[in-house]
Structures are given as C-alpha cells and as structure tokens.
Amino acid sequence: MGGSVPAARLRRPATTGLVWRQLDHWRIRWRRTWRGSAITNFVLPILYLLAMGVGLGAYVDEGGGRAALGGVDYLEFIAPGLLATSVMQNAVGASTWPVMGAIKWDKTYFAMIASPLRTRDVLVGNLGFVAARLALTAAVFWLVLALFGVVVLPWAVLAVPAGVLVGMAHATPLFALSARLERETGFMLVYRVGVVPMFLFSGAFFPVSQLPDPVQWLAQSLPLYHGVELVRGLTLGRPDLLADIGHVAYLVLWCGVGFVLADRALARRLGG
Amino acid sequence: MGVGRVEQTADRPLPTPPPPDALVAARGLRKTYGTLEAVRGIDVTVRRGEAFGFLGPNGAGKSSTMRMIAAVSPASGGSLRVLGMDPAEDGPAIRSRLGVCPQDDTLDSELTVRENLLVYGRFFGLSRAEVARRADELLAFVQLGDRADARVEQLSGGLKRRLTVARSLINEPELLMLDEPTTGLDPQARHLLWDRLFRLKQQGTTLLLTTHYMDEAEQLCDRLVIIDEGIVVAEGSPAQLIGAHSSREVCELRFDVDDHDGAVGRLQRLGERVEALPDRVLVYAADGEAVAQAVHDDLGLSPRSTLVRRSTLEDVFLRLTGRSLAQ
Numbered sequence: 001m002g003g004s005v006p007a008a009r010l011r012r013p014a015t016t017g018l019v020w021r022q023l024d025h026w027r028i029r030w031r032r033t034w035r036g037s038a039i040t041n042f043v044l045p046i047l048y049l050l051a052m053g054v055g056l057g058a059y060v061d062e063g064g065g066r067a068a069l070g071g072v073d074y075l076e077f078i079a080p081g082l083l084a085t086s087v088m089q090n091a092v093g094a095s096t097w098p099v100m101g102a103i104k105w106d107k108t109y110f111a112m113i114a115s116p117l118r119t120r121d122v123l124v125g126n127l128g129f130v131a132a133r134l135a136l137t138a139a140v141f142w143l144v145l146a147l148f149g150v151v152v153l154p155w156a157v158l159a160v161p162a163g164v165l166v167g168m169a170h171a172t173p174l175f176a177l178s179a180r181l182e183r184e185t186g187f188m189l190v191y192r193v194g195v196v197p198m199f200l201f202s203g204a205f206f207p208v209s210q211l212p213d214p215v216q217w218l219a220q221s222l223p224l225y226h227g228v229e230l231v232r233g234l235t236l237g238r239p240d241l242l243a244d245i246g247h248v249a250y251l252v253l254w255c256g257v258g259f260v261l262a263d264r265a266l267a268r269r270l271g272g
Numbered sequence: 273m274g275v276g277r278v279e280q281t282a283d284r285p286l287p288t289p290p291p292p293d294a295l296v297a298a299r300g301l302r303k304t305y306g307t308l309e310a311v312r313g314i315d316v317t318v319r320r321g322e323a324f325g326f327l328g329p330n331g332a333g334k335s336s337t338m339r340m341i342a343a344v345s346p347a348s349g350g351s352l353r354v355l356g357m358d359p360a361e362d363g364p365a366i367r368s369r370l371g372v373c374p375q376d377d378t379l380d381s382e383l384t385v386r387e388n389l390l391v392y393g394r395f396f397g398l399s400r401a402e403v404a405r406r407a408d409e410l411l412a413f414v415q416l417g418d419r420a421d422a423r424v425e426q427l428s429g430g431l432k433r434r435l436t437v438a439r440s441l442i443n444e445p446e447l448l449m450l451d452e453p454t455t456g457l458d459p460q461a462r463h464l465l466w467d468r469l470f471r472l473k474q475q476g477t478t479l480l481l482t483t484h485y486m487d488e489a490e491q492l493c494d495r496l497v498i499i500d501e502g503i504v505v506a507e508g509s510p511a512q513l514i515g516a517h518s519s520r521e522v523c524e525l526r527f528d529v530d531d532h533d534g535a536v537g538r539l540q541r542l543g544e545r546v547e548a549l550p551d552r553v554l555v556y557a558a559d560g561e562a563v564a565q566a567v568h569d570d571l572g573l574s575p576r577s578t579l580v581r582r583s584t585l586e587d588v589f590l591r592l593t594g595r596s597l598a599q
Contacts, residue, residue: 032382
C-alpha cells in the first residue's frame with residue numbers, strides 16, 4: 001500500500017490545488033441544503049419588493065418622493081437596495097451557523113484537516129463556496145429586477161459581481177467571529193444589534209441623509225451602506241465612478257481584514 | 273533519517289536514532305496549552321507492520337500525542353518524525369499517507385454514508401472513479417454496504433464508528449491512527465470493530481491506537497506504552513508488561529463493608545503484594561487458587577466473593593500509578 005500521490009509533489013502543495021479537491025464536498029453539500037435557504041434568499045426579498053416597492057411606493061411617488069430619491073421611483077430606489085441586503089443576509093447565514101457546526105457539532109473541519117488539506121485551504125474552499133452561493137443569489141435576484149423593469153444595461157450587469165463583493169465583505173469578518181465563538185447565542189446578538197439595524201438603516205429603504213448626523217456616520221461606517229450605494233448606481237445605469245471606486249475599495253478592505261482574522265481564528269481553533 | 277527540531281535539555285541524553293523501519297519516532301515530545309502540560313516528554317517508536325497502543329486514563333495526554341503525530345497540532349518541544357518527515361514542515365505529505373479515526377466521529381451529517389467517503393477521498397487527490405471504487409469496497413469491508421444511501425444522522429454509534437474507520441482507509445494509509453476506537457460502543461459493536469482492525473493488521477497496515485480499555489490493548493496491541501499524566505511509565509508487549517510488573521495471578525476478594533479494613537491487614541502475608549481498592553482487595557500471587565484457599569483455611573476469613581484470574585494490564589497500571597484505569 002502507499003499514498004496515491006507522490007510525496008515530493010505534496011511537500012509544498014499550492015493552495016489552489018487543495019481548494020479544488022473540495023469541489024465535490026461543497027457541491028454535494030449545496031445540493032443537500034439549498035432548498036432550506038431558497039425561501040429566505042429569494043421569496044422574502046421579492047415579498048419586500050412587492051409590498052414596499054409597489055405598494056408603499058405608490059404613496060411615496062404620489063407624495064413627491066421622486067425628487068428626494070434623486071429622481072427615481074421608489075421601486076427603482078429600493079430594488080437594488082434589496083439586492084444588496086439579501087446578498088448580505090445570505091452571506092451572514094452562510095458564515096455563521098454552518099461554520100460553528102463544522103467546528104463544534106459535526107466537526108467536519110477537523111476531518112478535513114486530517115487529510116492533506118490545511119486550515120487555509122479549508123478556509124479558502126469554504127469562502128469560495130460562499131461566493132458561489134452569493135453569485136447565484138445575486139444573479140437570480142437581478143433577473144427578478146429585470147422582470148420588474150428596473151435594470152438599466154449595460155452598467156447593471158456589474159451589479160451581480162458588486163453584490164458578491166458586498167456579501168463577501170460581511171462573510172469574511174463573520175467567519176472570523178464564528179470561528180472564535182464558543183456558543184451560538186452570540187449569533188442572536190449579531191442579528192439583533194448588527195444585521196437587523198444595518199439592514200434597516202443602510203440606505204436600502206430611504207436615503208441615509210434622512211438620519212441624524214451621528215446615526216448617519218455610523219451607517220456610513222458599515223460596509224452595507226457602501227454596498228447599497230454601489231449596487232444602486234450600477235443597477236440604475238448611472239454609476240458615480242469616483243464614489244464607486246471608494247465603495248469598492250472600502251468593501252475590499254473589509255474582505256481583506258476579515259480574511260486575515262478568519263485565517264488566524266480558524267488556525268487557532270483547529271490546530272491547537 | 274534525521275531528527276527535526278531537537279530541543280536539547282541538560283538532563284536528557286542524546287536521542288537514540290530511530291530504527292530504519294520506524295513510522296513514528298518521538299523523542300522528548302511535549303505539548304503545552306498555556307500553563308497546562310498535556311504531554312511532558314514522551315519517547316515512542318512505532319515500527320512498520322506492528323499494532324502499537326497508548327494505554328492510559330482519560331486526560332493522560334494520549335489524544336494530544338495523537339494529534340501531534342497526525343500533523344494537525346504542532347509540538348511544543350522535543351522531536352518528532354512521522355513517515356520519516358517532520359510534521360511541522362511536511363504536514364500535507366504526511367497526512368496523505370495517514371488514516372485518522374478520531375475520538376469524535378467527524379462525519380458530515382448532511383451527507384449519506386457513501387457520499388461521506390466520496391467527498392473525503394477527493395481531498396487526497398483521488399479521481400472520482402477511483403474514490404467510487406474504493407468507497408464500495410470499504411463499505412463492504414465494514415459491513416455497511418446495505419446502508420450506503422442512508423443519511424449519517426440515522427446511524428447508530430457503532431455504525432458511525434465503522435463508517436469513520438472506512439473513511440480513514442480511503443487513501444490506503446500506511447499508518448492507521450485510532451483514538452479510542454471503541455469508546456461508547458456496545459460489546460457486539462466493539463467485537464466487530466476489533467475483528468476488522470485485526471484483519472487490517474494482518475494485511476500489513478500499521479495500527480496506532482489509544483485506549484483506556486486494558487482488554488482492547490491486550491486484544492489488539494503487539495506493543496504499547498502506558499501513559500499517565502503526560503509521560504510514559506512503562507513500555508513493552510502486553511505479556512512483557514504483565515510479567516515485569518505483576519504476578520501471574522490475582523485473587524480478588526470482596527468483603528462486607530465492616531470486615532474490609534480488618535481483612536486488608538491480615539491478607540498482607542499471603543501474596544507478593546496486596547492492593548486495597550474501595551470495593552475489593554487484590555492479592556497478587558503466582559498461584560491465586562492457593563491464596564483463595566489460604567484466606568479460608570489459614571486466616572479464617574469469609575469473603576462475600578472470591579475470584580481468581582490472570583493478571584492484566586489493569587493490574588500493571590494500578591501497580592505503576594497507584595490508580596485504576598477505569599476511573
């Protein structure tokens with residue numbers, strides 16, 4: 001008997017190779033679990049779109065809201081916001097409980113690092129899987145928006161990768177948190193004081209300029225505000241290039257810092 | 273075969289070079305977590321083809337040692353070579369040739385029995401066709417073929433452990449590491465697993481296992497070390513250890529609570545050694561029956577029960593540490 005792969009080639013294996021070996025793992029898991037998240041990811045945002053964009057929107061538009069919203073219908077205003085926020089919520093879901101489960105309950109990460117995979121390979125593989133999920137969420141949501149007639153080509157196409165970026169800016173720091181948390185009760189706190197207020201005050205439903213200054217600053221310090229602004233400009237076909245470069249840079253910063261923190265947290269948790 | 277990362281201390285002699293067929297060579301191996309010293313300088317050599325055991329109570333440092341050898345937990349000191357390589361440098365290369373069956377089943381409960389093997393084999397760079405072939409073979413080997421499409425969460429503890437063993441064999445490992453393989457299993461499931469492990473050993477797979485069951489160590493291990501509080505207290509084959517540290521036979525006596533203490537003092541002169549446990553007294557002697565007879569005839573004691581048996585590793589552990597393994 002013997003190892004099926006020459007040892008010499010494995011001495012310093014490239015992360016990319018070891019990440020691709022996880023393809024079947026994530027693919028089969030996804031096939032098993034996607035139905036559960038479909039309702040939260042698609043059905044709920046579409047209900048929001050109908051209730052608020054169409055229902056509430058009629059009043060907003062009649063009441064002279066268009067001017068305050070920068071000359072667009074309320075539906076056009078919140079539709080890209082809902083794309084960004086639903087990708088964010090999907091990212092939160094994918095980087096909290098499943099991560100804790102793979103450390104604490106099923107301990108599947110421990111099985112994975114007993115194979116040639118290293119902690120970082122597992123992290124990159126898992127985040128790649130999250131990004132693929134987010135891309136699908138963003139793309140399907142984008143098609144729904146197209147059916148509502150609120151996307152303006154060609155810029156709107158970039159709303160999908162922008163949506164993935166928004167999601168990953170949340171997924172990586174939350175992955176780091178999940179890799180540190182001992183108990184799932186911490187997640188309730190994340191939702192109540194983090195995700196839900198951020199969702200409401202990110203500028204998805206009304207311009208943050210309506211908020212008192214300190215709250216406005218707080219909202220603007222969080223990645224979701226920048227995601228909403230970026231996705232909205234692209235979807236409506238009128239990006240503000242200079243501002244968007246800033247938004248992208250800020251979101252990339254969150255992804256990068258989140259990745260470093262997640263890498264450290266996971267290495268400490270799995271390799272002690 | 274060199275020695276990696278030697279931390280030489282004044283009171284430790286130069287490590288002896290491991291034999292050329294050593295799959296695992298640890299010298300002065302240590303593991304600390306903050307201020308806790310889990311492993312305090314262990315010397316161990318595991319040779320190709322043997323079944324080697326770490327016997328010791330819970331918390332003795334067995335699992336920490338196993339995790340260092342499995343190249344998932346860095347050593348805090350000493351030197352360690354696994355398959356001739358340094359785990360700190362060549363983790364992926366070492367792990368590609370190991371099979372690891374951890375104490376907790378780390379199976380993916382979202383997947384089916386067969387899918388657990390299919391995805392795991394891919395981590396080792398095996399093709400889908402090769403993994404599928406090996407998965408079916410291994411499911412047959414651990415007698416799970418008829419449950420291939422069951423969800424893992426529907427399996428009993430014994431079946432999950434068998435699946436974990438099957439998964440650890442997917443890369444045809446040279447060294448199979450099993451951490452407490454039968455803890456928590458019912459007797460029937462234990463015997464089935466022992467039978468499978470024995471077959472693997474006969475096929476030439478080197479086994480390294482931890483256990484706190486002396487019967488498991490006696491059944492499976494060619495050689496073992498007894499570990500207590502992070503150090504090796506004895507090493508040898510089960511028979512050698514018993515020969516060196518215990519008498520041939522033991523006479524176990526249970527007395528009424530009121531008679532227990534008085535009896536202990538009077539029994540001292542009957543055997544080579546007497547151990548008083550809270551619930552029974554063990555008299556160590558070459559001829560246990562003679563002791564049982566003498567308890568009656570010479571001392572006039574009437575224990576509630578008398579059992580004469582061969583010495584076991586449990587007795588060795590008791591002798592060496594003053595404590596019982598099972599506690």
